[in-house]
Amino acid sequence: MSGFLEFEGITKSFGDLKALDHVSLSIRQGEIFSLLGPSGCGKTTLLRICAGFETPDSGRVLLDGKDITDLPPNRRKVNTIFQNYALFPNMTLRENIAFGLQIAKVPKKEIAERVEAMLQLVQLEYHAHKRPHQISGGQKQRVAIARALINRPQVLLLDEPLAALDLKLRQRMLVELDGIHDEVGTTFVYVTHDQSEAMGLSDRIAVLNRGVVEQVGTSTEIYEAPRSSFTAAFIGDTNFFNGRVCEIIDNEYCLIEIEGIEPRLRFFNDKNLRANVRVDVSVRPEKFSMDRNPPVPSLKHNTLRGIVEDIIYLGSHSKCWVRINDEYLISVTSQHSRFLLDRKPILWNEEVWISWHADDGYMLERYDENDEALLALPSDTDLIEEPAAVDDVEAE
Amino acid sequence: MKRSRLPAVTLVLVMVFFYLPIIILVVNSFNEHKYGSAWSGFTLEWYVHLWKDADIWHALRNSLLVASVSTVVSTVLGTVAAYALDRVHGKLQKFHNGLIYMPLVMPDLLMGMSLLLFFVAVGFKLGLASICVAHITFCISYVAMVVLARLQDFDFSMMEAAYDLGANSWTATTRVLLPALAPGIAAGALLAFTLSIDDFVITFFVAGPGSNTLPVVIYSMMKHSRFMPVINALSTLLLVVTFVAVGSSQLINNKKGTDLP
Numbered sequence: 001m002s003g004f005l006e007f008e009g010i011t012k013s014f015g016d017l018k019a020l021d022h023v024s025l026s027i028r029q030g031e032i033f034s035l036l037g038p039s040g041c042g043k044t045t046l047l048r049i050c051a052g053f054e055t056p057d058s059g060r061v062l063l064d065g066k067d068i069t070d071l072p073p074n075r076r077k078v079n080t081i082f083q084n085y086a087l088f089p090n091m092t093l094r095e096n097i098a099f100g101l102q103i104a105k106v107p108k109k110e111i112a113e114r115v116e117a118m119l120q121l122v123q124l125e126y127h128a129h130k131r132p133h134q135i136s137g138g139q140k141q142r143v144a145i146a147r148a149l150i151n152r153p154q155v156l157l158l159d160e161p162l163a164a165l166d167l168k169l170r171q172r173m174l175v176e177l178d179g180i181h182d183e184v185g186t187t188f189v190y191v192t193h194d195q196s197e198a199m200g201l202s203d204r205i206a207v208l209n210r211g212v213v214e215q216v217g218t219s220t221e222i223y224e225a226p227r228s229s230f231t232a233a234f235i236g237d238t239n240f241f242n243g244r245v246c247e248i249i250d251n252e253y254c255l256i257e258i259e260g261i262e263p264r265l266r267f268f269n270d271k272n273l274r275a276n277v278r279v280d281v282s283v284r285p286e287k288f289s290m291d292r293n294p295p296v297p298s299l300k301h302n303t304l305r306g307i308v309e310d311i312i313y314l315g316s317h318s319k320c321w322v323r324i325n326d327e328y329l330i331s332v333t334s335q336h337s338r339f340l341l342d343r344k345p346i347l348w349n350e351e352v353w354i355s356w357h358a359d360d361g362y363m364l365e366r367y368d369e370n371d372e373a374l375l376a377l378p379s380d381t382d383l384i385e386e387p388a389a390v391d392d393v394e395a396e
Numbered sequence: 397m398k399r400s401r402l403p404a405v406t407l408v409l410v411m412v413f414f415y416l417p418i419i420i421l422v423v424n425s426f427n428e429h430k431y432g433s434a435w436s437g438f439t440l441e442w443y444v445h446l447w448k449d450a451d452i453w454h455a456l457r458n459s460l461l462v463a464s465v466s467t468v469v470s471t472v473l474g475t476v477a478a479y480a481l482d483r484v485h486g487k488l489q490k491f492h493n494g495l496i497y498m499p500l501v502m503p504d505l506l507m508g509m510s511l512l513l514f515f516v517a518v519g520f521k522l523g524l525a526s527i528c529v530a531h532i533t534f535c536i537s538y539v540a541m542v543v544l545a546r547l548q549d550f551d552f553s554m555m556e557a558a559y560d561l562g563a564n565s566w567t568a569t570t571r572v573l574l575p576a577l578a579p580g581i582a583a584g585a586l587l588a589f590t591l592s593i594d595d596f597v598i599t600f601f602v603a604g605p606g607s608n609t610l611p612v613v614i615y616s617m618m619k620h621s622r623f624m625p626v627i628n629a630l631s632t633l634l635l636v637v638t639f640v641a642v643g644s645s646q647l648i649n650n651k652k653g654t655d656l657p
Binding site for chain 2: 103
């Protein structure tokens with residue numbers, strides 16, 4: 001491994017709870033790296049170990065080749081943006097931003113120049129004399145960024161920095177963060193539970209679950225080729241099937257027999273599975289096309305017939321649940337760019353055909369049935385709360 | 397609809413109940429009549445008496461000395477105690493909390509007696525020092541309670557932010573924690589000063605010969621010489637000092653308030 005920031009076999013327990021279990025990650029210089037996972041997955045603990053607020057039970061943290069595991073926070077060239085910003089209320093914004101340089105005993109003239117430059121970067125020149133309680137959440141966020149970046153850290157740690165902002169502001173700050181990163185080029189480590197933030201901002205993402213790294217990859221890799229059921233279900237929506245490989249076709253594809261589903265389904269066999277092996281597969285809802293007429297038969301497409309059980313209109317698209325053979329409930333996204341022009345939109349209880357390309361299904365390496373709970377099923381009342389914007393980013 | 401007169405009547409009664417005695421006291425301090433039972437003419441004689449009364453000035457000096465020392469010591473110790481109560485989570489935490497609360501609920505009489513017994517038992521000479529120790533003992537609890545309330549509102553991620561930005565514990569404490577706690581510490585100190593300067597019961601027990609504080613002297617004046625008019629004059633002066641102090645602190649607070657949006 002030759003990363004800029006390296007975690008080597010980090011393990012950390014709090015009492016009986018194992019927060020991190022042999023986590024190893026390698027983060028490159030200058031990239032935006034996200035730690036993504038549900039609350040309690042250990043992402044914040046990992047960040048705090050990197051900042052120096054926690055010491056791992058075992059394992060090492062290397063920054064630019066140097067072991068920083070036992071260095072106290074004030075001696076690491078790492079700065080943090082806290083979830084609640086943690087601005088000093090007794091100081092003006094200018095004093096807040098200058099704090100790090102004053103501690104480092106930088107000459108006054110240089111401090112003034114660098115603070116001015118930072119204020120410009122985060123567009124707060126006209127608010128510099130105010131105190132934290134006099135500015136808005138988005139502005140506080142920017143002060144926190146300026147206060148951290150002015151010390152020219154080797155790594156900037158961001159602990160759910162947008163969690164306290166509302167949706168619109170969050171999207172704008174995301175763009176601003178990206179712009180700031182382009183300008184300063186510092187390595188960002190970004191902790192979030194929000195998949196859309198992570199996917200929109202990051203160069204690479206590490207998905208964490210119960211203290212273990214599930215997968216590391218770019219947004220596309222994580223979304224299109226999830227290795228585990230957790231990754232598949234936590235990022236975006238998906239459908240799971242369990243079946244048995246019953247025939248290999250051209251060394252590339254295989255037919256999978258799934259109990260209760262006719263006919264056998266064709267999947268891309270990227271795991272080189274042999275016949276008679278059991279396998280878990282997943283197909284994302286937007287990979288399906290849905291029609292009330294049977295599609296033209298094609299060798300590379302799978303086609304199933306079902307009944308529409310539920311439709312939820314979400315603005316940019318609709319979510320449908322299609323019941324197959326009274327057994328499987330499949331989530332299907334239906335785009336409707338010409339919604340009003342559709343003479344006969346598909347309605348509840350209609351019989352439909354859904355089909356998808358064999359390459360769009362995906363074989364999982366690991367499956368845990370608990371992860372199905374992460375999927376939003378139609379009975380869930382909180383479905384409507386899911387913002388349409390989240391799905392926009394996923395679709396990228 | 398006719399408005400009820402009850403609120404107005406209550407208000408007047410409460411005001412009379414609170415302030416009439418004080419007004420009588422102030423008026424009597426200018427009354428020529430020695431026992432204050434009737435108005436026999438205006439005089440400043442009692443203030444002249446007061447000015448010449450060496451005992452009272454001596455006692456006032458003692459009181460101020462004791463109050464200053466016990467305020468400083470109890471503010472420091474109380475703040476440290478509050479910090480420990482908030483940050484250290486040991487098995488004895490609840491017990492410690494109870495210990496700090498104790499002097500708040502314990503009768504002064506009990507406290508005074510036990511302190512006296514303690515001083516006698518360990519051979520501590522009764523005097524200003526013993527009064528200071530006694531006052532510090534109960535003031536710590538009040539300071540700790542006030543500072544603790546402030547601490548519980550303090551977001552400790554600010555301390556982490558300070559460390560993160562390169563500060564060591566000393567800088568983080570002096571530049572971030574203490575400024576945030578300052579209002580609480582100041583309120584605690586003020587409370588300690590007030591409690592110390594007018595404590596009678598505990599002081600009465602632990603005061604030695606020649607180390608009387610103002611409340612004790614006033615009490616003995618009332619009991620023995622019954623020279624009421626001088627006490628009235630003294631009380632009036634104390635009243636004026638209190639009003640000026642409270643008024644100016646209000647003024648300062650209001651000025652600070654205009655900073656806010």
